Amino acid sequence: MNFSFAVLQTDSTGARTGILTTPHGAITTPVFMPVGTAATVKCLTQSALEELGAQIILANTYHLYLRPGHELIRKLGGLHQFMSWPRAILTDSGGYQVFSLSALRKMTDEGVRFRSHLDGSEHLLSPEMAAEIQLALGSDIAMVLDECIETPAQRELAESAVKRTTAWARRAREYFLQYAKRHENSRQWQFGIVQGATFADLRRDSARQLLDLDFPGYAVGGLAVGEPHATTCEMAGEVTALLPKDRPRYLMGVGRPEQLADYVALGIDMMDCVLPTRAARHACLYTSEGRVLIKGARYASDQRPIDPTCTCSVCARYTRAYLRHLFAAGEITGAILATHHNVHFYLDIMRQIREAIPFGKLAKFSTEMHARYAAGPA
């Protein structure tokens, strides 16, 4: 096994820097993982991602299972080879689709029965199947299938989601370990996912139950789905307090630029979010001074770069006026340039966070980020 995780430094808040070693490279943590659901980070080429310094990206079990199909990807040499991405990949299990495609699915203890959003065909996604698909894809880190629910949630619903998530995690773990036993050179890690909505005791229960299954890493799921940021932090904090210090913690689906440091301060090592890529396609640019909604008429003749302090190749070359024009004209280059900038911005925030931790400057960094983003769109 080529996997390991080592914490390098921990500050007074509990924030840590570390190195997560995978068969596809070593990752310095805390790390932000751009989301590439359908085996592509929308609007970015793999070359661009490398240039940007992305260390690990996400892909999605549910989406790749439906199209092009995990067996095809297996046949073509696995996901890394298929998409020509030499660095690490983490695959989400489809648990989030349980939540976001709620109209198209039916939950049972066996798994989730889905109607494909593509052609309406019926499929069963079980914990075993989700593991199997991810083994076929050959991602570096596979997530167990979980039940992600809406917030705010009724307590009984949250309880049953925790119960089911644990039961599914057990089955996924067994399936995965069986596979690992048969294939000695298994090159994949599997993470468990803590649920529990906004109930601190349920979060703790969920975490403890997963600890028994001895995952090499743990994720906190079902957060940042509508609850206040303080609640997200409170829940994440409840969980990280219980997790083993020597294993990576992954907070799923977060967050806004000014929130990233807060999660790191809670002991989170990994994060992913569609925000930088999606917002970019919708003409929302993140800068050191806050958000820039570049479609705005106020930028029509603005000769400045998106962010004067940014070191990305887009800011080095193009003006706001040009970006604004591209979006106004519906030119896809606008989305491409905006995505490049936003992903650079997110990765740069994480770099700054990693550099701030050894000097005890994380809290200061967080305060400044919140101040800059407090005002709303510029």
Place this chain on the structure above:
RNA sequence: GGACGGGUGGGUGAGUGGCUAAAACCAGCAGACUGUAAAUCUGCCGCUCCUUGCGGGCUACGAAGGUUCGAAUCCUUCCCCGUCCA
């Protein structure tokens, strides 16, 4: 010169007596987006006033008159535009 068809808000274009400041789409303006069914979605989009209300006033469907309680819608004349005929 004649015969048809047509002129509607920034644009395209519905509407053929009251529910019409006028559908829809586009453009324009503003905003949202957190393990991606998202190059998506939402709101505003004649002017104006205020006690901001499914409020009041004004202007508006080529122009001017007329019929009617009421007209973008019906009638008359005129002006434009298109197609065809001479």
